[in-house]
Amino acid sequence: MSFDVENYFSELAGGNSILYYRGNIDSDLINKVLDAVEEKMVKGKEQSKLRKRVYNVLVESLQNLYHHVDKAPEDFDDQTSEKFGMVAINKIERGYKILTGNFILSENIGKLEEKIKRINRSSHEEITELYKFILNHQRISPKGGGGLGLVDIARKTGNKLEYSFKKYNDEFSFFYLNILISENN
Amino acid sequence: MEPIVIDGTPKTPTIKFDALQGIFEIKGRSIPENSVEFYKPLVDWLENYKDSPLAKTVVNVRLEYFNTSSSKCILDVFKKLEAIHKAKNDVEVNWFYEEDDEDMLEAGEDYESIIRVPFKMIEIAE
Numbered sequence: 001m002s003f004d005v006e007n008y009f010s011e012l013a014g015g016n017s018i019l020y021y022r023g024n025i026d027s028d029l030i031n032k033v034l035d036a037v038e039e040k041m042v043k044g045k046e047q048s049k050l051r052k053r054v055y056n057v058l059v060e061s062l063q064n065l066y067h068h069v070d071k072a073p074e075d076f077d078d079q080t081s082e083k084f085g086m087v088a089i090n091k092i093e094r095g096y097k098i099l100t101g102n103f104i105l106s107e108n109i110g111k112l113e114e115k116i117k118r119i120n121r122s123s124h125e126e127i128t129e130l131y132k133f134i135l136n137h138q139r140i141s142p143k144g145g146g147g148l149g150l151v152d153i154a155r156k157t158g159n160k161l162e163y164s165f166k167k168y169n170d171e172f173s174f175f176y177l178n179i180l181i182s183e184n185n
Numbered sequence: 186m187e188p189i190v191i192d193g194t195p196k197t198p199t200i201k202f203d204a205l206q207g208i209f210e211i212k213g214r215s216i217p218e219n220s221v222e223f224y225k226p227l228v229d230w231l232e233n234y235k236d237s238p239l240a241k242t243v244v245n246v247r248l249e250y251f252n253t254s255s256s257k258c259i260l261d262v263f264k265k266l267e268a269i270h271k272a273k274n275d276v277e278v279n280w281f282y283e284e285d286d287e288d289m290l291e292a293g294e295d296y297e298s299i300i301r302v303p304f305k306m307i308e309i310a311e
Contacts, residue, residue, distance in 0.1 A: 135299070
């Protein structure tokens with residue numbers, strides 16, 4: 001039996017998310033999630049600096065899914081979603097966590113992991129330079145991504161990207177990303 | 186030259202580029218999934234404006250949010266302005282940011298360091 005993606009992700013999310021979603025990641029869904037989370041933060045009277053950061057990071061996380069997810073494996077229970085992804089947003093003491101999960105062809109792991117490792121070993125100054133370099137030199141890919149999403153997330157949060165790749169079957173893995181946005185960064 | 190005016194939406198900014206006054210404004214949120222589709226007409230319009238610009242062009246950028254895919258398109262807009270400036274025309278960018286929004290200030294400084302056009306960073310109260 002393949003590894004249980006739903007179970008794995010919901011356990012990591014921990015059961016008290018302010019928003020939890022699994023399914024197709026399209027433009028409409030992105031609007032709805034952004035609106036819902038923004039409204040909760042305004043109601044929760046979050047300071048505007050944190051609110052803006054969470055919003056920005058959420059935009060990049062959701063659009064990373066939108067632009068980059070690989071199609072779900074054929075034996076996976078959700079076959080109707082063209083771009084299957086999972087999202088959980090948790091309010092924690094002094095900040096927020098944004099968790100995302102999606103399938104990735106195992107052959108694509110190397111490139112993504114290399115990128116994350118590079119970001120995670122870079123200082124804030126190096127990340128800023130990397131951001132400016134990519135901004136100025138890399139064109140928008142055919143998938144529509146600018147190659148800047150993760151760099152921007154790391155720059156804005158000032159935190160390391162926590163992640164894992166879990167093998168699903170011979171062809172696919174499940175990519176989990178956990179982004180911490182703390183109040184005082 | 187006809188001005189280009191686009192109303193804002195929750196994901197795309199309000200645009201007012203007025204070639205007769207030389208005042209260009211970008212305001213609001215710029216977070217579309219497909220930013221090239223939105224910005225291409227602006228870049229094309231600027232390409233035409235570049236042929237006969239006013240002696241002075243003022244660009245006001247008042248963005249609340251923008252995504253990384255817009256950031257590349259905004260750079261393309263600035264590159265057109267840089268070409269106008271390089272051809273000995275006066276170009277000035279006013280980059281507005283809310284007082285506690287250091288991320289938006291930094292974003293303006295990124296462009297300022299890449300683009301050879303005078304930038305003014307203007308703090309506004311929330």
